Structures are given as structure tokens and as C-alpha cells.
Amino acid sequence: MxxxxxxxxxxxxxxxxxxxxxxxxxxxxxxxxxxxxxxxxxxxxxxxxxxxxxxxxxxxxxxxxxxxxxxxxxxxxxxxxxxxxxxxxxxxxxxxxxxxxxxxxxxxxxxxxxxxxxxxxxxxxxxxxxxxxxxxxxxxxxxxxxxxxxxxxxxxxxxxxxxxxxxxxxxxxxxxxxxxxxxxxxxxxxxxxxxxxxxxxxxxxxxxxxxxxxxxxxxxxxxxxxxxxxxxxxxxxxxxxxxxxxxxxxxxxxxxxxxxxxxxxxxxxxxxxxxxxxxxxxxxxxxxxxxxxxxxxxxxxxxxxxxxxxxxxxxxxxxxxxxxxxxxxxxxxxxxxxxxxxxxxxxxxxxxxxxxxxxxxxxxxxxxxxxxxxxxxxxxRAVDLIVTGGANVYPAEVEHALLDHPGIADVAVIGLRDPEWGRRVHAVIEPAAPLTAADVITYARARLAPYKVPKTVEFVAALPRSAATKLSRTALVAERGG
Incomplete structure (x- = not known):
């Protein structure tokens, strides 16, 4: 040898x-x-x-x-x-x-x-x-x-x-x-x-x-x-x-x-x-x-x-x-x-x-x-991991960045099926003040690498957290068609 x-x-x-x-x-x-x-x-x-x-x-x-x-x-x-x-x-x-x-x-x-x-x-x-x-x-x-x-x-x-x-x-x-x-x-x-x-x-x-x-x-x-x-x-x-x-x-x-x-x-x-x-x-x-x-x-x-x-x-x-x-x-x-x-x-x-x-x-x-x-x-993939365009995005990291925004009370980030990206990063937001999807995306771009920025945003009155404050991202994904 x-x-x-x-x-x-x-x-x-x-x-x-x-x-x-x-x-x-x-x-x-x-x-x-x-x-x-x-x-x-x-x-x-x-x-x-x-x-x-x-x-x-x-x-x-x-x-x-x-x-x-x-x-x-x-x-x-x-x-x-x-x-x-x-x-x-x-x-x-x-x-x-x-x-x-x-x-x-x-x-x-x-x-x-x-x-x-x-x-x-x-x-x-x-x-x-x-x-x-x-x-x-x-x-x-x-x-x-x-x-x-x-x-x-x-x-x-x-x-x-x-x-x-x-x-x-x-x-x-x-x-x-x-x-x-x-x-x-x-x-x-x-x-x-x-x-x-x-x-x-x-x-x-x-x-x-x-x-x-x-x-x-x-x-x-x-x-x-x-x-x-x-x-x-x-x-x-x-x-x-x-x-x-x-x-x-x-x-x-x-x-x-x-x-x-x-x-x-x-x-x-x-x-x-x-x-x-x-x-x-x-x-x-x-x-x-x-x-x-x-x-x-x-x-x-x-x-x-x-x-x-x-x-x-x-x-x-x-x-x-x-x-x-x-x-x-x-x-x-x-x-x-x-x-x-x-x-x-x-x-x-x-x-x-x-x-x-x-x-x-x-x-x-x-x-x-x-x-x-x-x-x-x-x-x-792992329950929380989003694979988008071949890159790994962890929802908690995106959520932590978005929660610094004073107009966001709560947020859940999930991956939804997408013909271009495989999964797209999607933010479900409970607002604390009037807010638009463009506001959220602009803020995210200043805080995150481009591939981690949500491509789509939706607003809900309240996120469905349990009494223990836990959130089922799997359920959120299923409710939106996978």
C-alpha cells in the first residue's frame, strides 16, 4: 500500500x-x-x-x-x-x-x-x-x-x-x-x-x-x-x-x-x-x-x-x-x-x-x-426541516428572526409543496399591528440569508398553540394541502 x-x-x-x-x-x-x-x-x-x-x-x-x-x-x-x-x-x-x-x-x-x-x-x-x-x-x-x-x-x-x-x-x-x-x-x-x-x-x-x-x-x-x-x-x-x-x-x-x-x-x-x-x-x-x-x-x-x-x-x-x-x-x-x-x-x-x-x-x-x-x-425530511431548492432551512431560525418585528405577535414557519423549489418557505403570522406580506418579506431580507426568506406569507387571528405552547407544524402543513 x-x-x-x-x-x-x-x-x-x-x-x-x-x-x-x-x-x-x-x-x-x-x-x-x-x-x-x-x-x-x-x-x-x-x-x-x-x-x-x-x-x-x-x-x-x-x-x-x-x-x-x-x-x-x-x-x-x-x-x-x-x-x-x-x-x-x-x-x-x-x-x-x-x-x-x-x-x-x-x-x-x-x-x-x-x-x-x-x-x-x-x-x-x-x-x-x-x-x-x-x-x-x-x-x-x-x-x-x-x-x-x-x-x-x-x-x-x-x-x-x-x-x-x-x-x-x-x-x-x-x-x-x-x-x-x-x-x-x-x-x-x-x-x-x-x-x-x-x-x-x-x-x-x-x-x-x-x-x-x-x-x-x-x-x-x-x-x-x-x-x-x-x-x-x-x-x-x-x-x-x-x-x-x-x-x-x-x-x-x-x-x-x-x-x-x-x-x-x-x-x-x-x-x-x-x-x-x-x-x-x-x-x-x-x-x-x-x-x-x-x-x-x-x-x-x-x-x-x-x-x-x-x-x-x-x-x-x-x-x-x-x-x-x-x-x-x-x-x-x-x-x-x-x-x-x-x-x-x-x-x-x-x-x-x-x-x-x-x-x-x-x-x-x-x-x-x-x-x-x-x-x-x-x-x-425531519419534521421541522424545510428542504427548499436543495438548501436546508430550519423554521425556528426564521421564526426567531421574524419575532423581533414589533408588528408580529407570533409566527410559525413551514414548508409547503412548490413546483419550483420542492418546498417553499411559508410564514403563518399572528400580527400585533397592521402588517402586509411585503412588510414581512422586506424585514426578513434584512435579517436572513436569501434562501431562508419566506416566499409566501399569510395572516391568522391566532396560531393554534396548545396549553403547553406547543405548535404542530405537521398539522399546519396538512391544513394547507401539504
């Missing part, structure tokens, strides 16, 4: 073997592109590493990054790894009050944001240093929220050694996938799906990164750069499929595409199987913590419509009732996963650990069932 190699050493090796190969392309809104070779990425990451070291960043320290999908983001992550530091990306568009809460949990030694762009650019004039080979004690962190909206960071709690198995294409579980791949990155890189493509980069694949998702631009890039794969949410796939003339576009270079983050509506699954072929369409289910993974290919989906697949990558599944007992095939319960090849994580922040059995099966609170063939079907 090969000696373990740090992320920094893996980058240096890639630069030595393929110094002039373009391994990174960045597409800005409007179409401008920036390209980086393997040698250029290694050189710039080394220069930024020295500059970060001068700001006090050391092995084991956290580097928080509130940056868009830009060269600066990727180079700063690579620089952190070169120093043995732990990069923690976060949303760059959070309001100041929310960003300060997240930063208080991350407790980074150095924080980089848009205002640091000039400082980062200036490092290009610095000498290219020789750096010690250092291994981060944790690979990275991903920012998330607890069930009450409390900020937390999920640390990949394993040393930062490159492992080619973790960079293997998801589709390789079904058959060989030619390498190197050219991977379109349409998702924000603070999200685990976008961030994890950096492992593919270190493995020798090429990335084509969108600064901001735009369906028309994404298809242009697929054609121009012979993109072979991408991972997208249902909302992204819906917008891509709705482009005029999409059937005439050249998607033939796509060897496989992966859908995750939320269940895929059957009509949309059939649409994409028609666009790229069922053998190239994959669906996956998993979570940032890496409790486990399921997946299936489009031709399997046709026989198990609505499923998110069978266990892959060493995953085991149990469906348990409220007493922790296994339920028979076809009966719903809490989905529990255990994985032998991942799942090394720990939380930073006050959010509690996910519930788990004594023998290591953990649950994210999703309800589902297994059929007789071992395929998993999800009935809904």
Missing part, C-alpha cells in the same frame, strides 16, 4: 507531473473565464500560504472563508492545507448578525471575505516559497445548523491525507469511469457537494466552476469544455431542463450526472433520463456527516420509481420505529445509516449529536422505508 500523502504533497505532485495542464476554470456571470494550470495553482497556493502564516495561521488552526466560488476561494483552501490548517467555508451572503453567530462557533484564527480580495491578489508578487509538508488534523469543516437553528460546524474528523478512494466517482460503483474527468461545479463551494470536488481536483480531475448558478451559462460550459459530469439539486435540474432548445444542445460528453440534496420528482427524473440516457443519470442520498450513502442509476429508478437507491460505499441501513425496533419492509420509520468508510465527524457548536444506536447506526431524522429489494424510499 502506498505511503499516505498530505493534501499539500498531493498538490505538489500534480503540479510536478502536469505543470501546464489547466485544472481549474472559473466562469463569472456574463461569461468571463479565468483559468489556472496545476503549476499555477500550486504556486499561488504556496504564496497565499506564506501570507496566511504571517497572519498567524498555524497547523490545526481554522481558516474561515466567506468567499464566492472564485479562484481566491479555491487557492485559499489549498493554502490552508499546505499549512496543515483546517478550511471552513461559510455562506458569503449572510447578514452581519448571522455571520457573527457562525464565526463565533467556528472560532477561526483567520477569516477571509470579499474585502480581502486585494490582499490575496497582492500575494502574487511574493516569492514562491519552499514549505514544510504538514498534515491538517481535520480535513475541513462545513457549516450547518442544529434542529433549533443553532449554528454548528461539522468537522471531517480525520487527518488531511489524500485518499483516492474518497475522490472516486460516485458512478464507479456501477462500472468503470474514465479519468481524468471534467467536472462542472454549479453549486456553492461552501456546500459539501461543491467543496468535495477539491478532492477530485487533487486526484487529477479538472474543475469548471460557476461563480453563481445560471442554467444557460452552465449548458454553454458543458458544451465548450466537454464537461463529463456534474452534481445538481432538483431545482438546478428543473431550470436546466426548462431552457428553450435544451433537446438540441450537445450533452453527449456527459458520462454521468448526479442528483442529490432532495428527492427528485418522478417527472423530472424521467425528463433527465430522456436528455442524457437512464444509464447516465444517478440519484444519491446522504448527509454532510457521512453517516452513509445510497444511490441508484436511472435504469434502476425506472423499476423503483421514487427510490433514492440501495446502500453504496460500505453503507448499512436500518429502519427503526419510535422505540428503536426494526420495522418490516414497506413500513415507514426513522432511517438509520452506518458506514465503514466514512462518518468520521464531530460537531463544533452547541447543537447536539445526531441520535444513534449503541452499535453506530445514526439518523438525520428522515422518515422512509425499504422495499423487498432493499431500495430506500424517503417519505419526508
Amino acid at each position: 502506498d505511503e499516505p500523502r498530505s493534501f499539500g504533497a498531493q498538490l505538489a505532485d500534480l503540479a510536478a507531473r502536469r505543470p501546464d495542464d489547466v485544472v481549474l476554470r472559473f466562469a463569472a456571470p456574463g461569461g468571463a473565464e479565468t483559468a489556472l494550470t496545476a503549476g499555477g495553482a500550486h504556486r499561488r497556493a504556496s504564496q497565499i500560504a506564506v501570507a496566511l502564516d504571517a497572519r498567524g495561521l498555524r497547523r490545526g488552526d481554522r481558516l474561515s472563508l466567506a468567499l464566492r466560488n472564485t479562484p481566491e476561494f479555491v487557492l485559499s483552501v489549498l493554502a490552508a492545507w499546505r499549512l496543515g490548517a483546517v478550511p471552513v467555508p461559510m455562506r458569503w451572503d449572510l447578514p452581519d448578525w448571522e455571520l457573527s453567530r457562525v464565526r463565533a462557533v467556528v472560532r477561526a484564527k483567520v477569516h477571509l471575505a470579499a474585502e480581502d480580495a486585494g490582499w490575496l491578489a497582492a500575494t502574487a508578487a511574493d516569492p514562491v516559497p519552499e514549505l514544510r509538508d504538514l498534515v491538517p488534523p481535520q480535513c475541513h469543516g462545513i457549516c450547518s445548523s442544529g434542529s433549533t437553528g443553532t449554528p454548528k460546524v461539522i468537522l471531517a474528523d480525520r487527518p488531511g491525507y489524500f485518499d483516492a478512494r474518497r475522490a472516486a466517482p460516485f458512478a464507479a460503483a456501477w462500472g468503470p469511469v474514465p479519468r481524468p474527468e471534467t467536472i462542472l461545479v454549479p453549486a456553492p463551494m461552501y456546500h459539501t457537494n461543491g467543496f468535495f470536488t477539491l478532492q477530485s481536483l487533487l486526484a487529477g480531475d479538472r474543475l469548471v466552476v460557476l461563480e453563481r448558478f445560471d442554467a444557460a451559462q452552465a449548458v454553454d460550459l458543458i458544451e465548450r469544455h466537454a464537461v463529463t459530469t456534474f452534481t445538481a439539486t432538483p431545482t438546478m435540474l428543473r431550470r436546466l431542463a426548462a431552457l428553450p432548445g435544451i433537446e438540441e444542445r450537445d450533452l453527449s460528453g456527459l458520462r454521468w450526472i448526479l442528483q442529490g440534496a432532495a428527492p427528485l420528482p418522478p417527472a423530472l427524473a424521467r425528463r433527465w433520463c430522456g436528455l442524457v440516457g437512464p444509464e447516465r443519470m444517478f440519484t444519491a442520498y446522504g448527509m454532510t456527516e457521512g453517516f452513509g450513502f445510497t444511490g441508484l442509476r436511472g435504469d434502476e429508478w425506472a423499476g423503483h420509481e421514487g427510490s433514492v437507491g440501495r446502500p453504496v460505499r460500505g453503507t448499512e441501513i436500518r429502519i427503526l420505529d419510535d422505540d428503536g425496533e426494526p420495522v418490516p419492509a414497506g413500513e415507514p420509520g426513522l432511517v438509520h445509516l452506518r458506514c465503514t468508510t466514512s462518518g468520521q465527524h464531530r460537531y463544533v457548536g452547541s447543537a447536539p449529536d445526531a441520535p444513534a444506536t449503541s452499535d453506530g447506526f445514526a439518523t438525520a431524522g428522515d422518515i422512509g422505508y425499504l422495499d423487498e429489494d432493499g431500495y430506500l424510499y424517503l417519505l419526508d
